[in-house]
Amino acid sequence: MNKTEKAKSIIIVIGLGTSGIAAAKYLKAIGNNVVLFEESESSLFQQLAKKLNAEGIKVKLGMPLQWSSFKSYLNQISKVVIGPGIPWDQSTLKKLRSKGITIQSEISIAWGSLKQIPWVGITGTNGKTTVTHMLHHVLSKNLIESEIGGNVGNAASELALTLKRNHTKKTKWLVIELSSYQIESAPEITPQIGIWTTLTPDHLERHGTIDNYYKIKRGLIENSSIRIYNADDKYLSNHREELPHGLWVSTREKKTESQSLSDLWISSNGKIIEKGKELFDSSILQLPGDHNLQNLLLVTAAAREIGLSSKEIADAIISFKGIPHRLEKTFELEGIEIFNDSKATNFDSSETALKATLGPLILIAGGRLKQGYTKSWMEQIEMKAYAIFLFGESRYKLKNIIESYNFQGEIYCYNDLKETVKKSIEIALSKNVKSILFSPACASFDLYKNFEERGDHFKILVKNFLEKHNS
Structure with missing residues (x-):
């Protein structure tokens, strides 16, 4: 030209x-x-x-x-x-x-600039953001220069611009969260390490079927030099024989002997085992729930491939406090723990939060409804929830879904989050409730730009209520 x-x-x-x-x-x-x-x-x-x-x-x-x-x-x-x-x-x-005319995605533009640096590409329906942050934390604590971005943090092309302007920065790894939308539009991305956290129905309004969704995610993993899978995920486990060779991790095998179907697992006494060798005690992780132990194993597997010792990983994990908006304990009032889980934008993610939260609880849900399976979510609600508060665009649709399972607790519907928060805390204070869990199970786009804005608003509303209550 x-x-x-x-x-x-x-x-x-x-x-x-x-x-x-x-x-x-x-x-x-x-x-x-x-x-x-x-x-x-x-x-x-x-x-x-x-x-x-x-x-x-x-x-x-x-x-x-x-x-x-x-x-x-x-x-x-x-x-x-x-x-x-x-x-x-x-x-x-x-x-x-x-x-x-050529159509190119933003992530593809970034890959063209950044592919000379090894990538850890992290994908999955749920868990990918925690894994991304946790791995970045482990690398940073061990003075390994890395950057985080993609579907979380900075856009990948923003990283490309930063590194272009700063020639002295010696970045060793890029820890990049990749959504199905990004993978679909950039099949050329070939990470050094690919991590697949989970797969449950999500974004089906765009991808059509879970099989199409699976194939898109699988494309990233096939392109990866080293592949790491979560064996506790039912869908991934069922497709194990057809997936490209890689490392598998599991929290459920609970074996002490050296023989295991997985490469990393947790023994019956809580030790993380790597191919028969004890690494460290999983109890050092400060985050609740089996799903976070799965995340820990995925991160440990990746960190070991990068070259870190078990002690280096353990010393870093001790100080990892989780990420905002993902089962984030924000307040406590008269013995009631209040959690912000705004990142739960689908039923499966909300189900995971319910499993990890002490009941009886009050669940706050709502937003823009996605396609997905509700049975397992409802099973957790029936076991844990005293009452449910629904808000936003999908409140009446969700109410119909919940009532179809013959839920015996109270269901309240409100237009927006402000009234929802006020009423839910008032009810919690008057009953023997252990937790309030804000875990919407829906996208945020009915009322907010993104789940971060939604979660921040929730925390502001709770803080304002508590200040009035304690004054």
Whole structure:
């Protein structure tokens, strides 16, 4: 491409979200002409647009992902870059491809820049964020330079920009959480280590069937040089024979002898065993629930492959306190523990939190309903819940689901979280309840930008209530 052609060529980035902004900034930094399309024209986006325009990134507001937005640019577009929230087979993208225009994802842009650094690619329906943070913590505590990002923390292309600008930074590993949306749009990603935490029905409104969802996740693991699986996950375990060779971990075998179906497991006295050799006591982990022991084993397996000793791993794990919004104990009031589990955006994740929380409890759930199986979630509710408080877009749909199982406790429905929090704590104080668990089992997009904003609002509401109550 000559200079005149390059001057005419532009890359269009879709969306003023985290991924879109990161991709646009990185592409601009490496010499591209970038135009960013955003459908909304809100005051927030107007402010963002002003800042980006000052950096040489042209932002066009009021530009939905429709064919009409692209017509006047067709002779200039070299590629269109999308974030993970946009379906890979969206109709306008298909039409752009038919015109010979390349569609690329933000994570793919980042991979092109960062692939010279070994990746740990972490995927799964649940558990991947905790595993990502825990592994990064272990590496950092052992002075191994690593960065965390992808589907959590910084967008991967933001990491690419940071490392491009800081040539002295000697990053040894990238610990990258990867969602099914990201994997689907970047099949070229080949991690040094791939970790598969769990697989249960999720995002079926986009992927159609659990088989399609499984195949997308499997693609990342097949591309990985070293593969680590959770043998306690029913779906993964059932597909063990057909999955590529890798390391398997389990909390359920509870064996003391050297023979095990898994490469790492927990003995009957709580010791972590690696191929017959005792590493350290699992009780050093400060997080509740068997699911967190599974996470610990996955992290230990990866850290061992990276080259850390059992003592180095154990010394780091002792100080790991978990992550915000995932079964996060936020307050205690008159013996009642209050947990923020806003990251539970599906039934399976909420079920896991219910298992780990002391009952009888009050469950707060609601948001934008996803497809998924409710039977196991309801079994935990029936065992643990004194009452259920439902809020948001799906409150009445959830009420119908819960009533269909003949739940015997009280069910309360409220429009938003403010009234829900107030009433739930008042009921908890008047009854013999041990815990309040905010574990929505739904996406946050009915009322919030993301689960982090939802969880932060929950904590603010609880804090305000407690200040009034204690004054």
